[in-house]
Amino acid sequence: MPELFHKVLKAFSSMKAGVLLLALLALFSALGSTLLPDSFNHLILFNILIIILFFNLSICTFNRCRRIKRLWGAGTGIIGGLRQWSLIILHIGVILILIGGMINNWFGESATLRLAEGEQALIAQDKSGVGVNIQLEGFEIELYENSMPSQYLSHVSLYKNSKLEQQSTISVNHPLRYEGIKIYQQSYGNLVEVETEGQGQVDSSTVLEGQILEIADSKWQVKVFKYVPDFDLAYGMESKSLQPNNPRVIYSLYQDKVMAGIGAAPLGEKIEIASGYYVEFKGIKPYTVLKVKEDPGLPYAGAGGILFMLGVVLAELKIFSKPGQGNGNRKAVVE
Incomplete structure (x- = not known):
C-alpha cells in the first residue's frame, strides 16, 4: 500500500x-x-x-x-x-x-447596473454598514467623423452616507476604482416613454426595448421593438447613423398574441390601433450599463x-x- x-x-x-x-x-x-x-x-x-x-x-x-x-x-x-x-x-x-x-x-462579487440619468444604485457597504451609492449624472457617446461611435462616457458621482465622495467619468477601458471596487463601462441602451389609451383610460410607462405592453380593457398588445435615431427605409431596422436626424420607434401590434401589424412611429405622434385605442411614443431616455466588480484576490494574482x-x-x-x-x-x- x-x-x-x-x-x-x-x-x-x-x-x-x-x-x-x-x-x-x-x-x-x-x-x-x-x-x-x-x-x-x-x-x-x-x-x-x-x-x-x-x-x-x-x-x-x-x-x-x-x-x-x-x-x-x-x-x-x-x-x-x-x-x-x-x-x-x-x-x-x-x-x-x-x-x-x-x-x-x-x-x-460582480453585478451589472442599468442606470438612467439621475438614478442611483447601491454598489457596496463598509464594515459599519454604511452604503456607497453611484449616481449617473449624464451619458454621452463620442462619434467619429463618419458618425460611428468612438467612445461611451458615463459621468457619475459616488455618495457615502449621502455625502459626495467622488466624481468621475467611466469609459471603455477606463474603469472607476474606489476602495477595491472597479466599475466598468459595459454597454448602453434606451428606455422608451410610452403612453397608451384604451376607452378613455390613459396609462404612461417607461419600458425597455423589446418589452410588450398590454392596452387596458382590450386584447391588444404593443411590442416596443427598437428605437432607431436616424430611420431610413433603405437601412431596414438599422439606424443610418447615431444622430437623431429622423428618430422613430419600431413597434409591432398583437391581438390575442397574434401579430397584427408592424410600424415605425415618429416620437410624439398618436397612432390609432383600433377604434378608441391609441399608442404614442413620447420620448427616449438613454441609460448606461455598468459592470461592478470586487476582486480581493487581485493583489495575489x-x-x-x-x-x-x-x-x-x-x-x-x-x-x-x-x-x-x-x-x-x-x-x-x-x-
Missing part, C-alpha cells in the same frame, strides 16, 4: 500531470467564457481543477526545493543553481495566480504575475555561463 501511494503521489506531482491540468483548465476556460461568460468560474468542476493544479504545483515546488538542496550540496555552479531557483520562482508565481483566482471565485515573469527571465539567463557549462546546467534542470 505505501508503494502504491508513492507511485500515485509521484504521478500526481509530475510535470506531465501539471501540463495536462493546465491544458484542461485552458480548455474549460475557453468553453466557459464562450458559453457561460458570467458564471463559468463559479462552476464546481472549474474550481476543482484549480484546486488540483494548486496541489500539483505545490508538491512539484517542494520536490524541486529538495532537489536544489542536493545539487548545491554536490557543488552545482551559480548559474545552474540560479536557473533551478528560477523554476521555483516561476512555480510560486503560478501558485499565487491560482490563489488569487480562487479568492476571487469564492469571495469576489498581480504578485504572482510579477514572479512568473521574473522566473521566465532567470530561466533564460545565459549571459554569465561559461563555454561548456550549458549542457551540464540543462541536464541539472530536467533531472
Whole structure:
C-alpha cells in the first residue's frame, strides 16, 4: 500500500500531470467564457481543477526545493543553481495566480447596473454598514467623423452616507476604482416613454426595448421593438447613423398574441390601433450599463504575475555561463 501511494503521489506531482491540468483548465476556460461568460468560474468542476493544479504545483515546488538542496550540496555552479531557483520562482508565481483566482471565485462579487440619468444604485457597504451609492449624472457617446461611435462616457458621482465622495467619468477601458471596487463601462441602451389609451383610460410607462405592453380593457398588445435615431427605409431596422436626424420607434401590434401589424412611429405622434385605442411614443431616455466588480484576490494574482515573469527571465539567463557549462546546467534542470 505505501508503494502504491508513492507511485500515485509521484504521478500526481509530475510535470506531465501539471501540463495536462493546465491544458484542461485552458480548455474549460475557453468553453466557459464562450458559453457561460458570467458564471463559468463559479462552476464546481472549474474550481476543482484549480484546486488540483494548486496541489500539483505545490508538491512539484517542494520536490524541486529538495532537489536544489542536493545539487548545491554536490557543488552545482551559480548559474545552474540560479536557473533551478528560477523554476521555483516561476512555480510560486503560478501558485499565487491560482490563489488569487480562487479568492476571487469564492469571495469576489460582480453585478451589472442599468442606470438612467439621475438614478442611483447601491454598489457596496463598509464594515459599519454604511452604503456607497453611484449616481449617473449624464451619458454621452463620442462619434467619429463618419458618425460611428468612438467612445461611451458615463459621468457619475459616488455618495457615502449621502455625502459626495467622488466624481468621475467611466469609459471603455477606463474603469472607476474606489476602495477595491472597479466599475466598468459595459454597454448602453434606451428606455422608451410610452403612453397608451384604451376607452378613455390613459396609462404612461417607461419600458425597455423589446418589452410588450398590454392596452387596458382590450386584447391588444404593443411590442416596443427598437428605437432607431436616424430611420431610413433603405437601412431596414438599422439606424443610418447615431444622430437623431429622423428618430422613430419600431413597434409591432398583437391581438390575442397574434401579430397584427408592424410600424415605425415618429416620437410624439398618436397612432390609432383600433377604434378608441391609441399608442404614442413620447420620448427616449438613454441609460448606461455598468459592470461592478470586487476582486480581493487581485493583489495575489498581480504578485504572482510579477514572479512568473521574473522566473521566465532567470530561466533564460545565459549571459554569465561559461563555454561548456550549458549542457551540464540543462541536464541539472530536467533531472
